[in-house]
Amino acid sequence: MVVSGANGKIGYSDDHGQTWVLQTTPIGDALYGMSMNTSGTGFVSCNNGSPDSAKVLKTTNFGADWEIISLNVANNPTNFEVKQFGDGVLVLGDDGYVGYSADNGQSWIHHATAGGASEPRMYGGEMNGDIGYAVGWNGIIVKTTDAWQTTEIVENDWNYYSQDIIYDANGLLTLCGWYGTVAKSTDGINWEEKTISSVDSYSVSVIDEDNWYLVGDKATIFRTDDAGSSYTKIVVPAHAGTSISSLYASHFNDANNGVVTGKTAGVIYNTTDGGQTWNSHQVPGVSSSKSFYDIEFVTSQIGYVMGHGVVGAKTTDGGQTWNNITFTGMGSNDKIYSIHAFDENNIVVGSASGKIYRTTNGLDFSLITVGSGEVKDIYFQDDNHGVFVNDDGDIYYTSTGGLTADAWSAASESTGDAMNRIYETEAGVLFVSGESADASNLGTTWALMTSTDNGATWSEVSLPTTTFNPVRLTDMGGWGENLIVAGKNQVVYSGEVEGGTTPSEDAENLFFSEYIEGSGNNKALEIFNGTGAEIDLTAYSVNKANNGGEWGTAEPLTGMLADDDVYVISNAESDATVLAVADITSTMTYFNGDDVVGLFHNDVLIDVIGTYGEDPGAAWNVAGVNEATKEHTLVRKSTIGVGSLDWVASAGTDVNNSEWTVYEQNDFTYIGTHQFDGGGTPTNYTATPTFDQPSGSYTDAFDLVISCATDNSQIYYTVDGSDPSDSSTEYTTSINISANTVVKAIAYATDFEPSFIATASYTFLEDQDVSSIADLRAGSTDGSVYTLTTEAIMTYSQD
Numbered sequence: 176m177v178v179s180g181a182n183g184k185i186g187y188s189d190d191h192g193q194t195w196v197l198q199t200t201p202i203g204d205a206l207y208g209m210s211m212n213t214s215g216t217g218f219v220s221c222n223n224g225s226p227d228s229a230k231v232l233k234t235t236n237f238g239a240d241w242e243i244i245s246l247n248v249a250n251n252p253t254n255f256e257v258k259q260f261g262d263g264v265l266v267l268g269d270d271g272y273v274g275y276s277a278d279n280g281q282s283w284i285h286h287a288t289a290g291g292a293s294e295p296r297m298y299g300g301e302m303n304g305d306i307g308y309a310v311g312w313n314g315i316i317v318k319t320t321d322a323w324q325t326t327e328i329v330e331n332d333w334n335y336y337s338q339d340i341i342y343d344a345n346g347l348l349t350l351c352g353w354y355g356t357v358a359k360s361t362d363g364i365n366w367e368e369k370t371i372s373s374v375d376s377y378s379v380s381v382i383d384e385d386n387w388y389l390v391g392d393k394a395t396i397f398r399t400d401d402a403g404s405s406y407t408k409i410v411v412p413a414h415a416g417t418s419i420s421s422l423y424a425s426h427f428n429d430a431n432n433g434v435v436t437g438k439t440a441g442v443i444y445n446t447t448d449g450g451q452t453w454n455s456h457q458v459p460g461v462s463s464s465k466s467f468y469d470i471e472f473v474t475s476q477i478g479y480v481m482g483h484g485v486v487g488a489k490t491t492d493g494g495q496t497w498n499n500i501t502f503t504g505m506g507s508n509d510k511i512y513s514i515h516a517f518d519e520n521n522i523v524v525g526s527a528s529g530k531i532y533r534t535t536n537g538l539d540f541s542l543i544t545v546g547s548g549e550v551k552d553i554y555f556q557d558d559n560h561g562v563f564v565n566d567d568g569d570i571y572y573t574s575t576g577g578l579t580a581d582a583w584s585a586a587s588e589s590t591g592d593a594m595n596r597i598y599e600t601e602a603g604v605l606f607v608s609g610e611s612a613d614a615s616n617l618g619t620t621w622a623l624m625t626s627t628d629n630g631a632t633w634s635e636v637s638l639p640t641t642t643f644n645p646v647r648l649t650d651m652g653g654w655g656e657n658l659i660v661a662g663k664n665q666v667v668y669s670g671e672v673e674g675g676t677t678p679s680e681d682a683e684n685l686f687f688s689e690y691i692e693g694s695g696n697n698k699a700l701e702i703f704n705g706t707g708a709e710i711d712l713t714a715y716s717v718n719k720a721n722n723g724g725e726w727g728t729a730e731p732l733t734g735m736l737a738d739d740d741v742y743v744i745s746n747a748e749s750d751a752t753v754l755a756v757a758d759i760t761s762t763m764t765y766f767n768g769d770d771v772v773g774l775f776h777n778d779v780l781i782d783v784i785g786t787y788g789e790d791p792g793a794a795w796n797v798a799g800v801n802e803a804t805k806e807h808t809l810v811r812k813s814t815i816g817v818g819s820l821d822w823v824a825s826a827g828t829d830v831n832n833s834e835w836t837v838y839e840q841n842d843f844t845y846i847g848t849h850q851f852d853g854g855g856t857p858t859n860y861t862a863t864p865t866f867d868q869p870s871g872s873y874t875d876a877f878d879l880v881i882s883c884a885t886d887n888s889q890i891y892y893t894v895d896g897s898d899p900s901d902s903s904t905e906y907t908t909s910i911n912i913s914a915n916t917v918v919k920a921i922a923y924a925t926d927f928e929p930s931f932i933a934t935a936s937y938t939f940l941e942d943q944d945v946s947s948i949a950d951l952r953a954g955s956t957d958g959s960v961y962t963l964t965t966e967a968i969m970t971y972s973q974d
Contacts, residue, residue: 177238179206179219187238200232200241208256210264211237216279218264220254227251231266233280244280248272249287256339260302263322265309267297273309275323289326290315293418299339299350308363310337310350313418314393314410316363333358333366334393334410334419335374354392354665368408375663377437380427381652388427388450389661390435394419396450400430403659403669409450411435414442414457424470426478426494434494436480438466443480445494456497460486471514471522474813474850481511481524489537504540505532513552513563518812518836523577525550525563533578535830545571545583554597556605557814558831562630564594564607572630576831588633590621598651598658605630608648608660616645623648623660623668638668681707685715686782686818687774688741688849690809692794693841696748698764699757702774703849704736705816712736716778717744717763720771723790723869729775730763741849756847768794768805774818782818783825784809788869789935797826798833808838813850821884823863823931861885861930864892864920868912870935874942874960876913879935881906881920888924898932912937 176188183203186195204224211217219232229246252269266274271290297311309317314334337352348360358366376391389397396409420438427433436443441461467482481487484507488497513525520537532540548565555561561577568590571583594609611622619638648662660668682705689701712732745757746764771785794805819825827833862884890906893899896917922930942960
């Protein structure tokens with residue numbers, strides 16, 4: 176018996192390992208593979224060492240003496256394996272190297288890069304006559320049919336790192352490799368796995384109860400269409416000139432259409448047939464050592480891929496094509512581990528060292544820092560309630576939007592090891608998965624946690640113990656109240672979870688989903704049906720009130736509106752893009768930014784854009800955008816499932832608390848369809864206070880009455896223009912207004928969030944006496960009131 180190891184050491188035993196003799200070798204480099212035949216001729220593969228030289232050791236007397244054979248190969252690869260076949264010697268090494276000698280090392284054939292452009296390490300080889308195979312990393316299989324005079328790379332369906340290959344007793348090729356894999360083949364092309372491999376899974380896409388995708392290491396995807404009873408292995412073919420090390424992220428819209436990416440040299444792959452075939456798009460500027468870590472779809476069509484600093488990509492067609500994007504505001508080498516998109520422009524991402532970046536235009540990011548770990552996932556249940564986890568095992572939560580570092584609080588529970596993914600069930604229950612708190616992760620303690628209070632407190636979820644694998648959970652998916660959790664070593668847990676109450680996924684009634692007030696006559700309204708049933712529109716109408724006035728003549732609607740469909744009312748002279756999707760054209764669209772538009776059901780107002788009875792001047796602000804109802808497009812967020820009679824609350828004060836996303840003038844991208852993700856549970860705000868006298872100019876004093884539609888609410892107000900709070904003057908009786916005054920009011924109620932602030936401005940006009948028509952003509956036209964104190968004769972003509 177002969178063994179080899181570090182520092183040029185070789186041991187020899189002639190009594191089956193009972194005793195050993197250390198043999199002398201001429202080098203001090205690491206020794207790897209060894210082969211020796213019954214005649215005493217043997218070889219050892221070596222590290223290239225110092226000086227840098229590809230070489231093997233040879234003996235002809237069972238190792239009593241060794242000589243160095245220099246191979247003179249380009250790149251001087253380290254050689255990892257050597258095998259003998261009669262007088263033939265096969266050497267396998269780094270950078271895809273395969274070498275062969277037919278005469279016991281007297282002369283050599285060298286193929287420095289037989290493994291191809293990816294330059295894999297080659298580890299195992301086999302020969303049968305002149306036919307030979309060599310295997311290595313990245314699923315590379317090299318074949319010869321002429322005793323290694325020439326070689327070819329075999330296109331095959333094997334993608335794991337391979338360590339060795341032999342012919343079995345039945346003449347089948349048999350290879351073994353990483354993840355405990357053993358496979359057999361008759362032709363070296365098609366391989367049948369004979370073991371349950373332990374491939375790491377990094378991403379889970381759950382389509383429904385039966386269809387799941389587990390995406391992971393070495394371009395491997397496992398798909399089930401029978402709820403996990405069986406799996407089909409899918410290998411994603413690498414884009415030309417690249418390799419796939421790992422797939423870290425996935426998103427499947429349905430069982431057929433999906434996108435995956437990862438450590439892929441910047442390549443994004445998409446399939447439209449359930450993984451049978453793949454298309455690819457390469458983002459420039461992403462080297463093979465960099466990765467994309469997350470995919471986030473805002474709608475079924477609009478999605479982002481990020482991971483490598485400022486470089487990313489965006490799709491607007493469901494992942495069929497991608498546009499390259501360069502972001503600003505973040506470091507070029509920042510790793511972006513997680514993405515959460517409120518809408519197409521409002522995005523928050525997690526990075527290393529506690530960095531959280533946020534953008535309101537989809538391109539330019541600003542930074543806050545919370546904690547110090549890698550922000551592995553960040554998720555918002557609504558505009559205010561968010562959670563993120565990091566690789567230190569910490570969980571942070573916010574109930575105020577998370578716009579500043581101070582807005583985040585650390586949960587009291589911490590695992591001490593990486594937490595990787597956040598998932599919310601349809602009932603609003605949060606789950607976090609990660610690496611167990613046990614030593615070496617050999618156990619399930621705190622590997623899965625749950626919260627029913629928006630992430631403030633967490634409890635451990637009990638999991639079945641594993642017999643040998645560490646529990647390092649990486650991602651989750653689910654349907655209803657069922658959860659699929661996957662991780663490294665191909666660990667998969669599935670089961671039904673409890674907690675919470677399932678909100679209705681359907682909308683309560685029709686509501687406005689889009690408002691266009693563009694240039695010229697580019698004006699339109701869109702009404703969405705998300706009720707789950709077809710709606711007869713004859714019970715509905717639309718009306719408008721101009722410049723703070725009363726409702727005009729209603730526009731009755733007609734026809735049937737299918738579930739998940741929209742009804743578009745357009746100006747007859749709108750852009751052709753709008754007219755192409757219009758159901759009717761109507762003068763109801765003769766509105767400007769200061770006109771109120773209302774949707775009525777059986778003559779009862781159910782949704783409104785603008786505050787009825789108020790003339791805002793030019794327009795109302797929305798989501799922090801000044802005069803947004805003028806020369807802008809407003810699109811209702813996909814999480815909104817009910818109309819609002821409280822325009823102040825609906826418009827909001829920033830991108831987080833508004834029900835609307837504001838787009839630039841003449842943006843017609845979204846007209847004709849509406850993305851609806853279910854009504855969910857809206858934030859429970861106290862109704863915004865209302866004033867019985869609208870803002871405007873007055874000549875006589877009046878008593879102002881303030882009211883709130885929320886029962887048992889308390890109203891607080893100011894009359895100096897400052898923002899009120901619950902420490903301001905409480906409203907108990909009407910307020911006498913007799914001079915120029917700005918009144919602001921806020922309402923509070925038990926179990927409700929504070930209302931938005933209502934504002935009214937009152938201006939009093941001075942009554943001036945004039946004694947002649949000439950003085951009257953000379954007066955100001957700024958709204959002042961004049962009284963003529965003398966007689967005057969007026970003449971006029973009537974047509």
